[in-house]
Amino acid sequence: MRSNIDGKRLVDRIRKYYKADDFQVSDDGLSVGKDFYGLNKIKRVEVRQLGWRENAVNIVSLALVLSAATWAFVPQFGLIALALTFVIGFSCWRKYELRAEFIGTDETGDHWVAIARGCTKEEYSVFKEVERTMRNQV
Structure with missing residues (x-):
């Protein structure tokens, strides 16, 4: 508690x-x-x-944009960036x-x-x- x-x-x-x-x-x-x-x-x-649809679109868009930039410049951290941006996206709900x-x-x-x-x-x-x-x- x-x-x-x-x-x-x-x-x-x-x-x-x-x-x-x-x-x-x-x-x-x-x-x-x-x-x-x-x-x-x-x-x-x-x-x-x-609703959940508008928030889901925002989360997925944020995650894809930020992780794509990471994959382009530092590919070994792409999956970590994708997971981290999903967490950040959920905090913006x-x-x-x-x-x-x-x-x-x-x-x-x-x-x-x-x-x-x-x-x-x-x-x-x-x-x-x-x-x-x-x-x-x-």
Whole structure:
């Protein structure tokens, strides 16, 4: 039981949990920490619940890209890199995502960008509140 509590404390130190204070909505745009997103570029904002499929795609993509680079330059460590990147990928597992659709400035068109990702119900409620506020402004 003790090791589980110590593991949670370690994760809490490494992972940053979003709070309502981390988001500042103004007439000009949305600030998330040090990042600023202008309202004139945002088309829509939504909160998504991420399932196992979205997370699995992220994990496999990360593992393949990082291990392929290792196999290209140091082949003897390729399998170790693949296993390690799977572990890293699972540590990046998220349940909720606040994302915005940005108006395309070139021929590529509009695109969605993840602004913040979280795991807890508290973060989900913060994301929903930001979404409600942004819908009134966009």
